Amino acid sequence: MTQVSHTTNPRVFYMLQGRKKVLLTQDASPEYSVYGEQKVEADSHIFRTWDPYRSKLASSILEGLPSIPIREEDTVLYLGAANGTTASHISDIVGSSGVVYCVEFSPVPFGDLIRLAEHRTNIFPILADARDPVQYSFMVGGVDVLYCDLAQPSQCEIVLSNAARFLRSGGHLLQAIKASSIDSSLPPSQVYETAVSELSRGFAIRSTIPLDRYQKKHIMVWGVYAP
Amino acid sequence: MSTGYLIGNWSRFYIVDENNRSVAKTEFSGSEQECTEKVRNLRRGVPPPEIITLIEEAGPLVETLVVEDDALARTLQQTTGCTVTVPASPNDMFRRLRLMFFKKGIHSRHPLAVSTAREDKKEADTHPDMRILRLVDMLTMYDESYQFYNNFKETWYENRFSDKESPVIQPDLQQEESIVRNTDGLLEVVSVLRKRTRKALALVLREYSPTLYNVAGLEIAARLIAEAGSLERLATMSAGTIQILGARKAFFRAKHSGSPFPKFGIIFSHPYIQALPSHHRGKMARLLSCQIAIAARADVYTHRDISRQLRLKLKKRFYQLRGIL
Numbered sequence: 055m056t057q058v059s060h061t062t063n064p065r066v067f068y069m070l071q072g073r074k075k076v077l078l079t080q081d082a083s084p085e086y087s088v089y090g091e092q093k094v095e096a097d098s099h100i101f102r103t104w105d106p107y108r109s110k111l112a113s114s115i116l117e118g119l120p121s122i123p124i125r126e127e128d129t130v131l132y133l134g135a136a137n138g139t140t141a142s143h144i145s146d147i148v149g150s151s152g153v154v155y156c157v158e159f160s161p162v163p164f165g166d167l168i169r170l171a172e173h174r175t176n177i178f179p180i181l182a183d184a185r186d187p188v189q190y191s192f193m194v195g196g197v198d199v200l201y202c203d204l205a206q207p208s209q210c211e212i213v214l215s216n217a218a219r220f221l222r223s224g225g226h227l228l229q230a231i232k233a234s235s236i237d238s239s240l241p242p243s244q245v246y247e248t249a250v251s252e253l254s255r256g257f258a259i260r261s262t263i264p265l266d267r268y269q270k271k272h273i274m275v276w277g278v279y280a281p
Numbered sequence: 282m283s284t285g286y287l288i289g290n291w292s293r294f295y296i297v298d299e300n301n302r303s304v305a306k307t308e309f310s311g312s313e314q315e316c317t318e319k320v321r322n323l324r325r326g327v328p329p330p331e332i333i334t335l336i337e338e339a340g341p342l343v344e345t346l347v348v349e350d351d352a353l354a355r356t357l358q359q360t361t362g363c364t365v366t367v368p369a370s371p372n373d374m375f376r377r378l379r380l381m382f383f384k385k386g387i388h389s390r391h392p393l394a395v396s397t398a399r400e401d402k403k404e405a406d407t408h409p410d411m412r413i414l415r416l417v418d419m420l421t422m423y424d425e426s427y428q429f430y431n432n433f434k435e436t437w438y439e440n441r442f443s444d445k446e447s448p449v450i451q452p453d454l455q456q457e458e459s460i461v462r463n464t465d466g467l468l469e470v471v472s473v474l475r476k477r478t479r480k481a482l483a484l485v486l487r488e489y490s491p492t493l494y495n496v497a498g499l500e501i502a503a504r505l506i507a508e509a510g511s512l513e514r515l516a517t518m519s520a521g522t523i524q525i526l527g528a529r530k531a532f533f534r535a536k537h538s539g540s541p542f543p544k545f546g547i548i549f550s551h552p553y554i555q556a557l558p559s560h561h562r563g564k565m566a567r568l569l570s571c572q573i574a575i576a577a578r579a580d581v582y583t584h585r586d587i588s589r590q591l592r593l594k595l596k597k598r599f600y601q602l603r604g605i606l
Contacts, residue, residue, distance in 0.1 A: 129384065153387055161405035168402060171395050178394040181401040187371075189324060191349045192289040193394070195383025196376065218371035219349075222380050239536055281373070 058096040063122035065147040066115065067101060069094065077104040077112050079146035083173040088142040102146065106268045109140040110203060110230040113268035119276060120261055122147075123226035124199050129153045131197040131220050133184040133212065134204040137166040138177070144201065145174050152176055155194045159183050184212050187219050199226045200279075205235040210252040217256055217279055227257050227277040234271055242271045249275070256281055285343030286374060287332075290383045291390040291397075292316050294332060296339040296346070297378055305339040307331045317396045326352025328360070336361045349375060409489040410511040416482045417507040420500070423475040430467055437461050490580040495588035496595070497551065497573050504547045505573065516574075516581040523577075524548065524570035548573070553599045561602045568598050 058078060060067045067078040078094060078101035087093070092103040106113035115122060124130060126149045135141045135156035145154050155178045156171075158164050164181050171177040182189045184204060197220050202213050213229055221227070231249050233242035250259055257277030265272040285296045285304060292309040309316045309331055319329040336346065336357065345364040348354050349372075354365040368375075405411060482503050486494040490512050493502045508526050509515035515523070525532050527546030535542040544563040545554065551569060554562050572591040579587050 151388075153384070161402055161411060164398070164402055164405075168395065168398050171391075171398065175388060175391045178391065179398040180394075181398060181405065188350050191375075192294075192323065193291060193320075194379075195290055195387060196380030215371060218373075219376055220379065221376075238533065 056094055056096045058094070058101060061115065061122065062120075063125070063147070065124075065126055065149070066122055069096070069101075075116060077106070077115060078102065079104055079143045082146050082150065082176075086173040088170060089137065089139050102143070104143050105139075109143065110265060110269055110272060110274060111140050111143070111201070111228065113265045114228075114230075114263045114274035117263050117265055117267065117274075119263055119274065123228070123276065124148065124201075127151045128198040129195060130155070130199045130201055131194055131216065132156045133200070133202045133216060134158065135167055135179070136160075136203075137163045138170040138179075140201075140203070141167070141177060142170055142174070145177050148176060150176055153178060153195070155180060155190075155197070157182055157184050157190065157194075184216065187216050191219060194220055196220060196222050197225060198222060199228065202227070202229040205232060207236050209236070210249050213253065214256050218281065221279045223279055223281055225279045227253070227275070227279060229253070229275045229277075230265075230272060231275060232269075232272050246273050253277055283342070283344060285339055285346050286378060287336075287346060287348045288375065288378045288382055290387060291320060291393050293386070294335055295382055296335060296343060297382070298343070301378065301381060303382070304342050305335050307335040307338075313392060313396055316393055317400055320393065320397050321400060323353070326350060326356050328353060328357060332357075333360055336363055347372070347374075409485050410506065410513075412485050413482065413489075413503050414507045416478055416485070417503050419478050420475065420482070420503070423471050423478065427468065427471045427475070430464070430471070434461060434465075434468075490577065491586045492576040492579045492588045492591070493573065495586070496576040496591050497548070497569075501547055501551055505577075508547060512577060513581055516577040518574065518577075520567075520571040520574040523574050524566055553595060557599070557602055565599065565602060569595060 056069050058067050058069050065079065067080070068075050069078060081093060081100040081102045084093070084100045089108065091105065094101045094103065104112040106116050124144060124147050126147070128148045129152060130144055130148060132141050132144065132154055135158045138156060141154055141156050148154060153176050156167055157180045158167055159182065161181065164179065167179040171179045180190050180193055185208070200213065200217055200221050202209065204212060206212060209231070213227065217227065231246060233245040236245050236249060246262065250262060253259065253275060256279060258280050260276045260278060263274045265274055283298050285298055288295050288297055293306065295306045296304045298304050309319050309329060323329060340363065345366055346357070347366055347368060348357065349367065351367050354367045357363065358365045479499060483499055486499065486502055490502065490506070497505065505523065505526055506512050506515055509518060525543050525546045528543035531543035534540055545566040548554065548566060548569055553569060554565050557565055572595055576588065576591055579585055
């Protein structure tokens with residue numbers, strides 16, 4: 055029998071495989087596998103393993119994100135949802151009364167996102183450009199958490215403009231920053247510094263977690279919205 | 282008389298006054314399909330009849346209406362005659378209203394959201410940019426598989442006939458031999474499919490970007506659009522970027538290590554560059570990329586085929602470099 059215990063967040067679980075910690079979330083659609091992840095049964099619940107090499111949120115949790123600010127029943131705006139790998143785990147965390155608005159610009163991965171939404175009623179796929187939040191202004195409500203994983207040089211600006219429209223004061227920001235998508239010729243630390251200082255115009259930065267062990271030249275920024 | 286804010290979630294819309302009180306509300310009627318169409322039209326700035334009646338209903342109570350979308354504001358002002366404004370920067374009022382009015386009943390909008398997403402994807406998939414992207418992917422795949430199989434076949438027969446005498450009959454290789462012979466038809470199929478893909482590409486390009494097609498040629502035009510992501514993106518790129526489009530690896534190597542910068546990317550296979558000695562190719566590439574940039578802009582913004590002038594310029598320079606002029 056596998057021993058499953060929860061992390062600092064009551065909706066995110068882990069089990070031990072030898073000395074390795076494997077993250078889990080409680081599966082909201084047991085009959086459907088999103089990206090070939092493993093399923094684990096324990097305490098009469100079904101859990102899905104959460105791969106840190108594929109999800110920057112999972113890797114930041116394993117790298118010591120002090121707390122996971124997404125809770126049950128939260129509303130999350132996810133910019134750059136791509137195939138919905140991370141989005142599916144966030145949908146597990148917020149549960150059936152939470153909502154995840156997934157904004158994605160590219161029509162190719164968006165097909166996967168639609169398939170995911172067919173199996174999960176809390177995922178709202180939106181095909182739109184995150185640079186222009188007016189496009190989806192009547193599709194996205196006020197949100198508790200803004201999760202951003204964009205490969206855009208102007209991603210901080212995009213985050214601030216989206217927060218100004220949708221994020222509640224005191225709401226949380228989780229932003230994965232890839233150094234080379236902002237500027238590949240500068241050293242990563244310098245890129246992070248400018249990005250964080252730009253973000254601090256609207257957010258109180260709680261912590262920055264380097265993710266190099268799983269994703270090279272990435273950090274995760276956690277901030278609280280204080281307009 | 283006061284200011285009203287138009288706020289909505291998918292299919293339910295409210296007009297809210299300054300004191301956060303809802304003045305009027307409406308819900309889209311009709312089947313799911315009709316609602317989807319209404320939502321998608323609203324995104325393009327075309328309000329459905331429900332919104333117009335909503336504004337008329339609230340008319341006596343609201344002097345100016347505030348909406349977030351410029352295009353919607355314009356059409357609403359025209360159709361209802363009401364004063365409609367758009368806040369210059371993201372408005373805190375809207376953010377607060379969204380928190381108050383949105384979440385209620387959001388889960389019942391899920392089917393509408395999914396069907397809207399499906400329609401959006403369908404539209405995006407039939408866009409010429411996407412079609413070109415897919416066809417270019419196919420072309421690359423056919424090229425690669427043709428080369429791979431051709432190479433394989435050649436080396437196979439080379440090994441078997443290397444002594445120029447009768448083939449060595451090795452009984453333990455007979456099975457492989459027959460497989461190789463039987464898959465010969467594959468090469469034919471691939472080359473036929475490749476030709477058909479090129480034809481399909483030509484059809485799309487002639488309609489969608491005639492100037493670019495005539496200046497750069499079929500494959501270069503298609504690959505440039507695919508690499509840029511869309512014709513519109515290509516049209517906003519500088520000629521210098523277009524010149525090295527497709528030479529990403531060489532470009533970043535140069536940027537990081539100080540090796541020489543690439544002079545051409547996708548445009549390298551253009552006949553005007555191919556036919557020149559290497560010390561003239563950079564010059565031709567510069568002019569060619571300039572003409573391609575102009576051609577893409579003509580296709581996106583003026584919709585005028587100016588390929589004759591552009592090609593004339595290219596031809597002149599080419600002959601100059603060849604030493605004929």
